[in-house]
Amino acid sequence: MNLGRLNHVGVATPSIAEAISFWRDVMGATSIGEPFDLPAQGVKVCFVDTPPSTGSGQATQIELIEPLGDASPIRAFLKKNPAGGQHHVCYEVPDIHVAKAWFEARGVRVLGEPRTGAHGTPIFFLHPRDMGGVLTEIMETPRGNH
């Protein structure tokens, strides 16, 4: 399995609207996307892109997520962390099925089957207890970005 780049850091928030003001006014972010709903994943999402250092690399991304619906998987997290907080990290891989088999063969709990994530490619999550306490998302690299 070829582990790829860190695609995004997921930050849970009770209010994407308030988080956008913070990232714009306090953090000085200039590339803030339009929030969009992902009902199948139980979240409202908004991407905040931070530019690459001059002349090198790719932008980094904060993925703001707000609960959508009663069954949202982040409601329990926000109950423990009412102001929100760093929720997960996401790495890219070239092939989601090869990656799933890789982690399963190493006894890491894969949470559910691959499904389409916020970037439009297949994703799955790895249980934080098997990942040093870090909820980890694995996503297939968008075509054209290989």
Ligand SMILES: CC[C@H](C(=O)O)C(=O)SCCNC(=O)CCNC(=O)[C@H](O)C(C)(C)COP(=O)(O)OP(=O)(O)OC[C@H]1O[C@@H](n2cnc3c(N)ncnc32)[C@H](O)[C@@H]1OP(=O)(O)O
């Ligand atoms: C997919 C769309 C988008 C994208 O990028 O494409 C997203 O990223 S959406 C992100 C939201 N979706 C998910 O998080 C789905 C995966 N998450 C889950 O399945 C659950 O949240 C799970 C299983 C990680 C935790 O479930 P729950 O909170 O209901 O259970 P517990 O409270 O009992 O937690 C069990 C255990 O895990 C620890 N925990 C929970 N959340 C986190 C976290 N974000 N980071 C680190 N650790 C976490 C919790 O403290 C418990 O640990 P314990 O030692 O037992 O106290």
Ligand SMILES: [Co+2]
């Ligand atoms: Co994510």
